[in-house]
Amino acid sequence: MSISKVKHKVGKYELGRTIGEGTFAKVKFAKNMETGEAVAIKILDKERILKHKMVEQIKREIATMKLIKHPNVVRLHEVMGSKTRIFIVMEFVTGGELFDKIMSEVNHGRMREGEARMYFQQLINAVDYCHSRGVYHRDLKPENLLLGSCGNLKVSDFGLSALSQQVRDDGLFHTSCGTPNYVAPEVLNDRGYDGATADLWSCGVILFVLLAGYLPFDDPNIMILNKRISAAEFTSPPWLSFGARKLITRILDPNPLTRITIPEILEDEWFIRDFRQTKFEENCEGNVDDIDAAFQDSEEHHVQEMREQQPATMNAFDLISMSKGLNLENLFDPEQEFKRNTRFTSQYPPNEIIHKIEEAAKPLGFDIRKKNYKMRLENVKAGRKGNLNISTEVFQVAPSIHMVEVRKAKGDTLEFHKFYKTLATRLRDVVWKSDDDLQGRDLN
Template sequence: MSTQRTRVGKYELGRVLGEGKFSKVKYARNMENGESVAIKIMEKDTLLKQKMVQQIKREISTMNLIKHPNVVQLHEVMASKKRIYIVLEFVMGGDLYNKITHHGRLKENEARKYFQQLITAVDYCHSRGVSHRDLKPENLLLDSYGNLKVSDFGLSALPQQVREDGLLHTACGTPNYVAPEVINDKGYDGATADLWSCGVILFVLMAGYLPFDEQNIMILYKKICKADFKHPLWFSSSAKKLISRIFDPNPKTRITVPEIIKNEWFQKDYMPPKFQEDENVGLNEIDVVFSDSEEHLVTEIKETRPVFMNAFELISVSEVLNLGNMFEQHMGLVKRQTKFTSKHPAEEIISKIEEAAGSLGFNVKKKNYKVKLQGANIGRKGSLSVAIQLFEVAPSLCMVEVQKAGGDTLEFSEFYNKLSSALKDIVWKPKVNKREIT
């Protein structure tokens, strides 16, 4: 099998790591030194039509300010005639959402370690005048050593966005994680609101479920504004006290980051980060990539060759550095992205997927062993869309990556269960372990 591979500047683009509404993130390799990176790719025309240029510039400027070991690092920014490329640190350990989905709630000591890293990273961001405004487990990545990395600064705020009253006024973030003052729409301090989100994350890590969770959005907001929640019995008393102080609906009396760092529960086994700040990406470079000047543009070179995953890429698609976890041994556990393997010919696999998806009411588009499925029904978060790509990992073995591109995660889980049933004859040695995302 073959497909086109694209080289942008010194980077060779590989598989898709994730897709957003206006961007796509791909794995890439620096051809000069072999370093792995993640590249966020955006269409210039789309950014202009959606009036998102200033937002993207702000995101780049924000990441340019934050050089911390627990924040995903920005390497450089490039542009071709049609696209913007943001080159980021490649973090290969998945995110905390998937970790909890896969393993369930964490032990208190492990949750504390991640919370310590999160607080020090967020504190550093705030010291640079940056509020993240969308902190949640999906945006907290893990590297190969198990260290936390804060990512996705697309909704972040810089000091120039603060109004004359010293507050932010744009309500944003994920409903279950937002602070009461953001909901009340009377202005809020970004740093204090971020701290509330950190408290929700700590609760989720130790409990395995959300402290505030209702299908009715108005009931959800009422519970958040009243801090109406209950601690699980297994929380230690000191952890309960800290979380209760974070979940103070009044931002003026809510515990502060310096107070959290001094807290006895937080201090256990705490090791402050050690790092050296690197040179920032020049702000002129950010403006250049949005200009019409061809002097600084990179070229896109496409070449056709077999798509074959080498050993490193195989490891990078596993959730941890453990080949025993390869190829989704727990076929019943479906997240936002999952994989299965097959010893059937690639053409047959694609044909079976097309047939199964069609019978489930999905519109199917195929290109170069990639399949895009678009659902006809409008679900809880719009229509479900699914991206599927096939890789050859050995002459007689293919890996199929199935990823939610849009829509609701639970609906994706239900879709995958039906798809996997339809494909059971071509899946290689599946082991069913029924579990659901909550």
């Protein structure tokens, strides 16, 4: 039996579960109803964007991301806007987080050197490509590195993870962002930093974690942690090869001016072993008209948002397992003890069933609370065992057939039985009658 739900549709997409949440955005799984393709949709609040004066920057970064089509970067498909929200439609990556893969490794939560090098090479490929187009991540960490269906690395949120950040006239970022353990020393002070060198430091921390299985800089005291990062105080584990240790040391250089660059990494002896340059067709063409439309106030440019409440569905196995509970007789078991629930079927629309139950229960002295296709009925008068509470829910068996479950949630079972007999009489027209019913057997 599935859970009662509210279908949320945005344009041609049906939104599902939340798969990520941040300060400025929420990410939901979604399905393209025209093609069946699974996507991820990042949802931004327009009011917050306007409040923080982020519109132009977000439009610029989204436009750039639409043109980035790299195998190791999560794709951005399109942008839509409603009156209150911006929807960024992205590629849905199925292989999970790289962080989960690290944690699942049997060898003390770390990767073998060859495997770690392969993922690091893909990471550098992606970072190099995006930096060449002026796009910086500023929150690189294993949790933002996903795995595709074939196990290839996919960097998520490139250019979108730090939407609230601004570049000043000196060309530097001035707001600290990112996860503390992965941020570069220059990000921790307020003198400005270069997005490219800061990203590279984070790549070095990621490489260390892949190979060592723990963070190079870690302390519960944030002041001590910042001090260790600023001084690049870390100890490499003994199992690291000389080449890996040397490269990590050059990346985790606290001075951004002397830190190794990506062109230098691409020539490093340890890095280039078994290196495969990512091959793909670079296509810089892309339509960015939807970006301006998404931010406009005019309703003609807004995507349609719909919330469609639907009753829970029931499959054949559910129906068979409950088939003995379709009449009043089944309020009793063979020993004639009262049961706590019963069910009936109806060909009425679900909203009408709910209305009929409400209409029948109110004169009997029940307060009613409704949520979608569930109802809670509470008798205002206390009975033998307190106030009688009854739960009802409508399930969809077929497009035109519904099953209604009536269940005692609290109170005396005998009182529930008496209530149901009265309710059944009042719902006589709602209940779907079988051939046997029509010959004289009905709900009563």
